[in-house]
Amino acid sequence: MSMSKEPVGMMSDPGSKEGITEHIDAYEGEFITQYPNAWSRYRMFLREYVAEFLGVCIIIIFGTGVDCQVVLSSVTGVAASQKGSYLSISFGWAIGTALGVWVSGGISGGHLNPALSWRPFRITIMLATYRGFPWKKVPGFILAQILGGLVGAGLVYANYIHAIDIFEGGRHVRTLDTASLFSTYAADYMTSVSCFFSEFLATGVLTIVVLAIGDKKNLPPPAGLAPLVLFLVILGLGASLGMETAYALNPARDLGPRILTAMVGYGKQVFDYRNQYWIWCPIMGPILGSQAGAIFYDAFLYTGDESPFNKPNAAARARHEHAAHSARRHLPAGPGADDQV
Numbered sequence: 001m002s003m004s005k006e007p008v009g010m011m012s013d014p015g016s017k018e019g020i021t022e023h024i025d026a027y028e029g030e031f032i033t034q035y036p037n038a039w040s041r042y043r044m045f046l047r048e049y050v051a052e053f054l055g056v057c058i059i060i061i062f063g064t065g066v067d068c069q070v071v072l073s074s075v076t077g078v079a080a081s082q083k084g085s086y087l088s089i090s091f092g093w094a095i096g097t098a099l100g101v102w103v104s105g106g107i108s109g110g111h112l113n114p115a116l117s118w119r120p121f122r123i124t125i126m127l128a129t130y131r132g133f134p135w136k137k138v139p140g141f142i143l144a145q146i147l148g149g150l151v152g153a154g155l156v157y158a159n160y161i162h163a164i165d166i167f168e169g170g171r172h173v174r175t176l177d178t179a180s181l182f183s184t185y186a187a188d189y190m191t192s193v194s195c196f197f198s199e200f201l202a203t204g205v206l207t208i209v210v211l212a213i214g215d216k217k218n219l220p221p222p223a224g225l226a227p228l229v230l231f232l233v234i235l236g237l238g239a240s241l242g243m244e245t246a247y248a249l250n251p252a253r254d255l256g257p258r259i260l261t262a263m264v265g266y267g268k269q270v271f272d273y274r275n276q277y278w279i280w281c282p283i284m285g286p287i288l289g290s291q292a293g294a295i296f297y298d299a300f301l302y303t304g305d306e307s308p309f310n311k312p313n314a315a316a317r318a319r320h321e322h323a324a325h326s327a328r329r330h331l332p333a334g335p336g337a338d339d340q341v
Contacts, residue, residue: 048108052144055104060152062096067181072163090238098231149256174265182257184246199285207293248282
């Protein structure tokens with residue numbers, strides 16, 4: 001039995017008042033519709049946003065989960081011995097990121113950052129600017145990512161609430177000592193400028209790597225292995241640059257859990273910390289860092305026509321010339337993903 005790869009016909013959806021047409025495939029002489037029932041039509045609209053939600057949610061479950069396990073277990077009332085170290089935290093965040101990407105990989109556009117499904121919203125904005133991602137989808141993707149961070153943090157908080165009570169000294173005691181298990185805060189010796197620069201630098205490096213693995217003319221990984229590359233870069237950034245600001249790298253990773261902590265009893269202290277640190281460090285630092293990384297990569301390395309740097313000038317347009325169409329909009333996230341390019 002085999003299914004043709006190309007649509008062989010079109011038919012009007014009998015369930016649609018507007019007579020919407022949809023592609024169908026031939027399968028041993030029978031027609032298979034894209035929407036076999038009413039729910040499948042709603043799912044087709046929601047699945048990209050739910051994939052973004054789920055990808056970030058999984059990242060936060062693993063990331064804040066390992067934070068809680070390592071830090072809370074340092075108190076003897078929680079565990080007889082500490083369960084893990086800073087290296088455990090670096091691995092936890094890297095594993096969570098890779099798994100979040102694998103779960104949502106081929107659904108919400110296959111953009112890891114530019115190339116896999118989970119897209120922290122700094123990368124969503126960067127993609128819309130430099131790779132032609134539709135701006136109309138940006139608000140929905142950002143909302144889905146923030147909600148994914150909030151729900152993921154809520155699940156971890158519910159799981160570790162008794163350990164947090166012991167660590168803090170009571171159910172109604174909530175300080176930044178445990179708020180930092182969910183969202184990012186800086187080391188006391190760091191200045192405001194240093195905090196911003198740390199996030200800016202780490203995100204710029206991450207963006208360059210992400211753009212490189214999504215570039216056909218560079219060295220893209222084999223199909224299905226992009227999450228492994230992301231695992232390595234997140235692990236490396238955590239091990240190398242993560243100590244001073246907890247390497248947010250992603251506004252959704254910080255903002256969703258920060259909202260959760262404010263909701264469960266930590267109050268406005270999580271937003272008042274260091275004169276609204278949450279805006280200019282874990283949000284503005286990654287957004288501007290990703291823009292800087294994209295500018296550097298596109299200005300000096302990238303040759304695809306999606307980038308503003310490669311748009312033809314007046315003379316080239318007069319000769320009907322254009323840059324090579326070489327962007328990998330869908331980085332391989334599974335078998336056959338290359339066919340979507």
